[in-house]
Amino acid sequence: MPSGTAEMQVRAGIEADLENLTTIYNHYVRETAVTxxxxxxxxxxxxxxxxxxPEDGPHRLMVATAADSQRILGYATSGPHRPRPAYVTSVETSVYVAPEAVGRGIGTLLYGALFEALAGEDVHRAYAGIAQPNEASVRLHEHFGFRRVGTFQEVGRKFGRYWDVAWYEKPL
Structure with a gap:
């Protein structure tokens, strides 16, 4: 069921969204160390x-759209944390907002809808890896009750330099 505000709506992602979701993601691939x-x-x-x-279960895709045009403004996901069976009740979460829509509360709206959708699922913990520095993402995650549990130092190389990733955890 869609939720949101007068300006934005959040719903489950569908296959027809694929091109727009890919465009948003590719911005972050080209321009940032977020991914x-x-x-x-x-x-x-x-x-x-x-x-x-899928629309149900622990691995969700929530999409925020402009209420007037249905233009995709961002998306949030939960997916497998690790592939081994004992990790099945843990998910890794992420949020991507269209560059022209950053700073409008879309990440907060999306995470709210995602965690509401996960409330009835057999999920025990959510994890998020945040490439550093990224104060906006840190604030978003802390707002939703994530706490920092550690940092992988220089774990990824992109744009000719190494990046740290801080790991955050949230009980569900």
Whole structure:
């Protein structure tokens, strides 16, 4: 069921969103160290990712749209934390906002909807890795009750330099 404000709505992601979601993600691939992907992806390459987020269960894709135009403003996901069976009740979460929509509260709206959707699922913990520095992402995660549990030093190399990733955890 969609939720949101007068300006924005949040709903589950659908296959018709794939091109727009890929465009948003590729901005972060090209311009930032937020993701450690280094080559832009095609919608067809992203399709398995989209299909791994059904409308129910612990692995969700929530999409924020402009209420007047249905233009995608951002998305939040929960996905597997690690592939081994004992990790099944842990998820890794992330938020990506269209560059022209940053600073409008979309990340907060998306995470609120994502955690509401996860409330009835068999999920015990949520984790988020935040490439440093990224104060806006740190504030968002702390707002939702995540706490820092450690940092992987110089764990990723992108744009000719090494990046630290701070790990955050939230009980669900």
């Amino acid at each position: 450690f992907d280094t080559v832009v992806l095609t919608p067809q390459e992203r399709r398995p990712w989209l299909l791994s987020h």
